Amino acid sequence: xxxxxxxxxxxxxxxxxxxxxxxxxxxxxxxxxxxxxxxxxxxxxxxxxxxxxxxxxxxxxxxxxxxxxxxxxxxxxxxxxxxxxxxxxxxxxxxxxxxxxxxxxxxxxxxxxxxxxxxxxx
Amino acid sequence: xxxxxxxxxxxxxxxxxxxxxxxxxxxxxxxxxxxxxxxxxxxxxxxxxxxxxxxxxxxxxxxxxxxxxxxxxxxxxxxxxxxxxxxxxxxxxxxxxxxxxxxxxxxxxxxxxxxxxxxxxxxxxxxxxxxxxxxxxxxxxxxxxxxxxxxxxxxxxxxxxxxxxxxxxxxxxxxxxxxxxxxxxxxxxxxxxxxxxxxxxxxxxxxxxxxxxxxxxxxxxxxxxxxxxxxxxxxxxxxxxxxxxxxxxxxxxxxxxxxxxxxxxxxxxxxxxxxxxxxxxxxxxxxxxxxxxxxxxxxxxxxxxxxxxxxxxxxxxxxxxxxxxxxxxxxxx
Ligand code: FES
Numbered sequence: 320x321x322x323x324x325x326x327x328x329x330x331x332x333x334x335x336x337x338x339x340x341x342x343x344x345x346x347x348x349x350x351x352x353x354x355x356x357x358x359x360x361x362x363x364x365x366x367x368x369x370x371x372x373x374x375x376x377x378x379x380x381x382x383x384x385x386x387x388x389x390x391x392x393x394x395x396x397x398x399x400x401x402x403x404x405x406x407x408x409x410x411x412x413x414x415x416x417x418x419x420x421x422x423x424x425x426x427x428x429x430x431x432x433x434x435x436x437x438x439x440x441x
Numbered sequence: 442x443x444x445x446x447x448x449x450x451x452x453x454x455x456x457x458x459x460x461x462x463x464x465x466x467x468x469x470x471x472x473x474x475x476x477x478x479x480x481x482x483x484x485x486x487x488x489x490x491x492x493x494x495x496x497x498x499x500x501x502x503x504x505x506x507x508x509x510x511x512x513x514x515x516x517x518x519x520x521x522x523x524x525x526x527x528x529x530x531x532x533x534x535x536x537x538x539x540x541x542x543x544x545x546x547x548x549x550x551x552x553x554x555x556x557x558x559x560x561x562x563x564x565x566x567x568x569x570x571x572x573x574x575x576x577x578x579x580x581x582x583x584x585x586x587x588x589x590x591x592x593x594x595x596x597x598x599x600x601x602x603x604x605x606x607x608x609x610x611x612x613x614x615x616x617x618x619x620x621x622x623x624x625x626x627x628x629x630x631x632x633x634x635x636x637x638x639x640x641x642x643x644x645x646x647x648x649x650x651x652x653x654x655x656x657x658x659x660x661x662x663x664x665x666x667x668x669x670x671x672x673x674x675x676x677x678x679x680x681x682x683x684x685x686x687x688x689x690x691x692x693x694x695x696x697x698x699x700x701x702x703x704x705x706x707x708x709x710x711x712x713x714x715x716x717x718x719x720x721x722x723x724x725x726x727x728x729x730x731x732x733x734x735x736x737x738x739x740x741x742x743x744x745x746x747x748x749x750x751x752x753x754x755x756x757x758x759x760x761x762x763x764x765x766x767x768x769x770x771x772x773x774x
Contacts (some may be wrong), residue, residue, distance in 0.1 A: 321509075332662040353596065360448065363448050363591075366591060369588035369593075370588040370591065374585075381597060386579070400601065403605060407649075411611060411653055412609055414611045414614065418615050418642050418646060421619045427633070
């Protein structure tokens with residue numbers, strides 16, 4: 320199997336576990352984790368399911384923590400934004416280099432195949 | 442602000458914003474497909490499903506560019522802050538349009554039986570980079586962004602973790618550019634698409650690099666506290682109902698706000714998505730975040746009931762006409 324096929328199978332397995340964790344989480348877990356979720360409609364819960372399936376390891380940790388302290392997640396202040404700002408700026412710098420290199424490679428490849436086609440033409 | 446969760450936190454502004462966005466997508470796709478059917482004839486004729494696939498693909502790319510430009514533009518100038526108001530809905534719309542594009546591409550090529558569409562992603566019969574896999578990777582990231590866009594996730598993951606997860610959109614953008622460059626662009630004879638893609642990438646990366654550079658400079662110029670107090674400049678520089686942002690040397694930012702003649706200080710970081718409270722103003726007696734309108738008592742740091750959001754406060758004193766903010770949090774103002 321090619322590496323991409325492996326990645327796809329692993330992804331599928333990850334998502335299957337995610338759905339298995341996500342269904343009980345949106346049915347019961349959300350109420351334990353967050354009091355504001357009490358009385359949330361079926362539609363709201365359904366809307367939370369894809370996110371729960373995608374982030375199931377974090378979801379399990381949140382749920383476990385809520386059961387341990389027998390209460391919802393306490394409100395947290397949005398502190399420590401400087402590392403995030405730095406990470407954001409750095410990520411864009413790296414992306415700019417990767418994008419520039421990828422674009423240059425793609426344009427070179429196109430020029431080469433166009434040249435090959437015109438050479439092959441009678 | 443949250444007391445209980447609703448499916449979508451719609452209000453009049455958001456409905457108008459969403460209606461315009463959905464209408465624009467519908468018009469774009471309609472004009473693209475209709476125009477293609479009318480103008481491309483004979484040898485150049487393209488079938489309606491392929492036109493629809495291209496229309497949705499290009500539309501998703503345009504939307505992604507808009508979504509990605511709003512953030513740095515709002516950081517560069519508050520004039521663009523209103524666009525941030527409903528950016529999450531625009532992000533979800535981008536994912537849905539991209540999903541339709543991918544569904545059409547996979548279904549269409551599968552139906553014709555030329556290639557197994559899954560195999561096309563898994564094992565393309567070329568030595569060139571697999572542009573299908575780039576597109577699939579980008580779609581996956583956009584899915585995670587859209588799936589975790591509800592306020593429930595924002596609140597329970599904490600704004601910091603939520604934002605960190607959403608940094609992955611940068612990777613999605615890079616993958617989208619590669620998807621187009623190594624895919625559609627390889628067989629496109631006209632230079633128009635190449636120029637558009639280059640201009641788009643230069644704009645998005647340029648705006649983010651510029652905004653990031655400004656923010657980093659601002660962090661580096663942060664004020665150091667002396668004896669636990671930060672000099673925030675002349676007290677009368679902050680006018681009634683307005684606020685100023687003070688950057689501390691450790692990178693934290695504090696909003697200094699004047700309300701009913703009194704100066705108060707609170708964290709500059711909104712509890713919602715980390716918006717810059719100091720760039721907001723006092724509305725109905727509350728400092729109002731310029732991004733999505735969360736409100737906080739200028740001196741208490743708490744949202745008006747029944748809301749429960751809160752940001753840390755700092756004590757303020759005036760010394761020789763200068764405002765001094767206590768570096769430690771939590772003191773009564
Ligand atoms: S960041 Fe959304 S209201 Fe402040």
